[in-house]
Amino acid sequence: MDADVRVGDVGTAWPTRLTDSWREFAENPVALAALALVALLIALAVLSPWIAPQNPYDLSQLSILDNKLPPGSRGFAGQLYLLGSDDQGRDLVSAILYGLRLSIFVGITATAIALAIGASVGVIAAYFGGWTDAGLMRLVDIQLSFPAILIALILVTILGKGVDKVVIALVCVQWAYYARTIRSSALVERRREYIDAARGLALSQSRIILRHLLPNAFPPLIVVATVQVAHAIALEATLSFLGVGVPITEPSLGLLIANGYGYMLSGNYWIAFYPGLALLLVILAINLVGDQLHHVMNPRGKR
């Protein structure tokens, strides 16, 4: 309606002014709270070796006599089990903190690697087009047509147990989604005149892809990656729950839930409940942040 009325200058689809974006982000109190929660959880996870009452992976610190104590009870040696203990005598607070640390680590690492691989594949496919594009995208299609959990299960079964194997499996599951997303925005950007200008300046293809195309095609991936961290955490939890993820001595949240699952009906609810709650909070908070980020970064109705 009003080509005459522009606030400031014509912007690109995503704001390049951080302060303005931050102000917009902060408009939603729920998202702000979620961001604070995510920050808190990450801080807890990073600092867990120092703030956890005990090291739940160190078998010598566990006392089997203290097993299945309800929340708030005191143990044999007098220590306080704030959220109770599990069937092996692990303090649940420590277990959750360490589990959170592992879950977040796995989620972020897997996402970062998948992002790097997927972004490269997608941008190359978009820039070169033709058979390169067709070939790579068929690969992506094949990858995406399988359910994530199925691929992950097959991979960890082949590769074996271990945190690193889980990360590899998650990367294999996730990269295709990034490739497809960035290919769409790269196809749009490739048609724009600044790419023609770069070609007119006789710049090399690798330079054009890395310096001109990639930074402009990338921003939609920020939102995708944020939410995918949550997916990765959930997927890892699923794998661990099914017993094929992390080893039993280094429990992630999923494994803790699996451990405590059997005790739900016999009344020792806390063994599964609190890790489950922690997992829920992490995923929910990340999703809310990603949602608001999406809202801020997308072009809205008014031109």
Next chain:
Amino acid sequence: MAAKLALEGVGKRFVKPLDLASRAANLLGAGVNETIIDAVDGVDLCVNAGEVVGLVGESGCGKTTLGRIVAGILPPSRGQVRYSGHTREQLVARGGRKALLKTQMIFQDPMASLNPRMRIADIIGEAPVVHGIISRGERADYVGALLVRVGLDPADKSRYPHQFSGGQRARIGIARALAVKPDLLVCDESVAALDVSIKAQVLNLFMQLRRDLALTYLFISHDLGAVEHIADRTVIMYLGRIVEIAPTAELFGAPNHPYTRALIANVPRLNARKHRFAPLKGEIPSALNPPSGCAFHPRCPFAMARCRVERPALVEIAPGRSSACHLNATAAASAALPSSEKLV
């Protein structure tokens, strides 16, 4: 001395290939044809050093495609493009990719032609450093000097494109082209997207740069007023073909080709007062289905039987003037031409 730019029989054909379904249908005898568009259909043109040649036409005439071919962004389907006598391949063979920098393009949309995520110091300074024209240390001063030359403040070089106005972005695009020391500039509707008062500033800048740096221009525009002001010679295109070439003053004073005449008659003039518009009839034809013979014949008030059948060649009708119209060839028809156009 070879012309700065020489186009010989240049053509560009866009073909949309048949998909699998249509090809299968063809095997069964369906006879589905591919979509063929001859955006540029046999163009011969010479631009001499230091000249400004205006390239004018309406939508579908192929001027933008031709501009992109000259700038090297689009390869021609047929014909040759020579720069001071050498083709692009010869230039690269002799001087590397750097030799291609001599021809630069100034784009239409000042916002879209600048990388939104790069500071303008990088936008302007990237290519000269990469190609070794200047060293990395000299970059700041070099970019500053260029900004001053195009009328911008060097202190702004750390800013991003969105922080500038439309006219300023146009100037940044010009500075970027000048940074690689070109001698031929292709201006593709470079002032079309600008406000009237800014357009004058940028046109003046073009004229000044031409004088200061001895540049040659191929000035593509649909704005006849701007072309009349800045161009030494003007070329009129219609549906991929050149229909007339003449020195600007002669073209506007005494146009020969009926399309040129219609175009000039239809341009609103500031010194005209309220009058009834008497436009040319008919739509601009689509390149998908060009008319037979002379592409203009469906709309031409002087069309003859020959025009429907035979495509007129671009022939010289006076020193330095060429026109592609059968009317010039027919002595009888020349009597039908109004006043001063008796050129046969």
Next chain:
Amino acid sequence: MSQPILAVANLRTHFFARAGVIKAVDGVSFTLRAGEVLGLVGESGSGKSVTACSILSLIDEPGRIVAGSIQLDGEELVGCAEARMRSLRGCKIAMIFQDPMMTLNPVLRIDTQMIEAITAHEKVSRRAARERAQRALEAVGIASAPERLRAYPHQFSGGMRQRVAIAIALLHRPQVLIADEPTTALDVTIQSQILAEVQGLCAESGTALVWITHDLAVVAGLADRIAVMYAGRIVEQGPVDAVFARPLHPYTRGLIGSLPVPGQRDAPLTQIPGAPPSPARLPPGCAFAPRCGRADAACAAAPDMIDHEPGHAVRCWHPDLQSKAMA
């Protein structure tokens, strides 16, 4: 003198954005008599499109008309109920846009849209409406109208779509037609065709026309009167002959001077320094002062619109009264 068909007085339309108040239109007044053609000229940010949308009550949040009056044939439009505006739009006052796809629905056939436009204001049978639609298409110069009626907008070229938009706008022979840059995106020869059609139709049905454009030359050939807008205000207004022969406002003079004139090749064009201000950051006082060669301390206060000759008014403390004629 007869009652003006459209009288805009002191119109102010402001947008309340997060960054601040944008005074897109800040005190615009003009009148339009029946059958007259007014050219509204301005660059981007001048507020001409917002003026047009304000007249038709098409301003959405966060913008609204904060002051002023718009009288259409004596009826006040500011503050008018939406139901009444709907009955007026398309019937007594109509608008065409730069992009005809703002008028045309891409998923409906042309006959559907036109019949809908007719039956929205009149009770006629579908067959009668279809016949009227066909005649309207023929009136705007569209050949083979019966087949064209059954087509979709995407099957038309840009010029044809604009003709259809004009046909729809003139279906009910409105008293006022507002055209917001309808030919800016069209080729020269097609623009001429559209201008001829609009000119002819308006003359025939007595419709008053407001032609919004940045192209002074089009206004020269089409309009009776011209109003020049800058930064949300009209800075000069008057008969086309008078304004072009003797532009009083330095901005108008600069605009006319910046257009290439045949026979003056190689001479630098008159350029107005600087750039049009953004409506979000208007300077106080006269908005043109930062770019004006004649500005002084007096220009810190916003000037009023003053008549210098009958019908020729200018908003400037230092209008160019002495200088000779231009174009």
